Amino acid sequence: MPKLRIMRKALSSLFSEEELKKAITSIDIIGDIAIIKIPREWENKKYEIGEALLSHLGGVKGVFRQISPASGEYKVRGIEWLAGKKDTVTIHKEHNCLFKVDISKVFFSPRLSFERLRIAKLVKKGEIVVNMFAGVGTFSILIAKSGAQKVYSIDKNPYAFELMCENIKLNKLEGIVIPILGDAKDVVKDLKGIADRVLLPFPELAIEYLPYAIECLKEQGWLHVYLHQKANNRKEAIEEAKKLLKDFNIINERVVRSVGKKLYQVVLDIEIRKNAKST
Numbered sequence: 001m002p003k004l005r006i007m008r009k010a011l012s013s014l015f016s017e018e019e020l021k022k023a024i025t026s027i028d029i030i031g032d033i034a035i036i037k038i039p040r041e042w043e044n045k046k047y048e049i050g051e052a053l054l055s056h057l058g059g060v061k062g063v064f065r066q067i068s069p070a071s072g073e074y075k076v077r078g079i080e081w082l083a084g085k086k087d088t089v090t091i092h093k094e095h096n097c098l099f100k101v102d103i104s105k106v107f108f109s110p111r112l113s114f115e116r117l118r119i120a121k122l123v124k125k126g127e128i129v130v131n132m133f134a135g136v137g138t139f140s141i142l143i144a145k146s147g148a149q150k151v152y153s154i155d156k157n158p159y160a161f162e163l164m165c166e167n168i169k170l171n172k173l174e175g176i177v178i179p180i181l182g183d184a185k186d187v188v189k190d191l192k193g194i195a196d197r198v199l200l201p202f203p204e205l206a207i208e209y210l211p212y213a214i215e216c217l218k219e220q221g222w223l224h225v226y227l228h229q230k231a232n233n234r235k236e237a238i239e240e241a242k243k244l245l246k247d248f249n250i251i252n253e254r255v256v257r258s259v260g261k262k263l264y265q266v267v268l269d270i271e272i273r274k275n276a277k278s279t
């Protein structure tokens with residue numbers, strides 16, 4: 001049964017069907033932790049909600065409520081404990097990879113699962129890849145498993161870096177995924193002209209850091225640029241995002257996910273040929 005239906009069923013003794021349909025619209029399961037959003041007016045029932053979900057969601061050992069969206073430099077969401085285990089560390093399984101995550105200290109979204117696999121499938125054996133905003137190493141690890149020769153995996157958040165190092169070991173990718181702690185624009189000064197592919201999975205900095213990403217590329221290479229785009233619908237989001245990078249050779253584009261009301265995450269796959277007249 002889909003997770004939202006299980007959630008609504010679990011809470012059916014506390015709220016009406018109509019209330020549940022309106023208020024229960026999302027759940028993230030990360031390892032053995034569930035993160036839900038509940039409306040403010042349900043505040044006095046939050047622990048009951050947590051307990052009800054704990055007993056209905058198989059494999060879930062802790063329930064947290066998201067109290068603020070992923071934000072700030074490190075894109076960490078605000079959370080509040082509701083039921084079960086209080087430990088915010090868990091191990092998430094995805095596409096035969098293991099990701100150790102601390103939901104209170106780093107960014108992690110299970111909703112990017114399809115996108116991570118999509119990028120990994122584009123990577124050809126032997127490629128050198130630079131991931132400028134790597135988090136706990138999600139994209140980097142999948143890409144390495146797909147046959148990349150080296151993945152330089154950069155993040156500024158020391159907690160994300162520490163977990164990335166652990167995840168590299170967990171997935172037996174030492175020497176292939178190279179974890180680097182620092183600001184991507186400083187780090188890539190030492191990675192000029194080496195990459196077949198560069199990822200910019202941080203919409204807030206993608207445009208600003210684009211010139212540094214291009215410097216990393218060999219004469220020919222690929223960029224994956226993630227943007228947040230305000231728009232009335234998905235089609236418009238793509239059109240507007242493409243306008244921002246209209247001088248580039250965009251070879252593919254897609255909406256990755258909806259990230260708010262009339263706000264979409266869009267990815268543009270770009271081919272760069274440095275010696276061509278216009279890129």
Ligand SMILES: C[S@@+](CC[C@H](N)C(=O)[O-])C[C@H]1O[C@@H](n2cnc3c(N)ncnc32)[C@H](O)[C@@H]1O
Pocket residue numbers: 073074075107108109112132133134135136137138139154155156157160182183184185201202203205
């Ligand atoms: C939206 S998260 C994406 C993480 C990862 N790619 C994923 O999908 O799980 C953006 C990441 O960029 C990192 N970050 C923010 N500013 C940075 C910078 N200037 N240089 C390197 N990393 C940065 C944050 O710490 C965060 O982990």
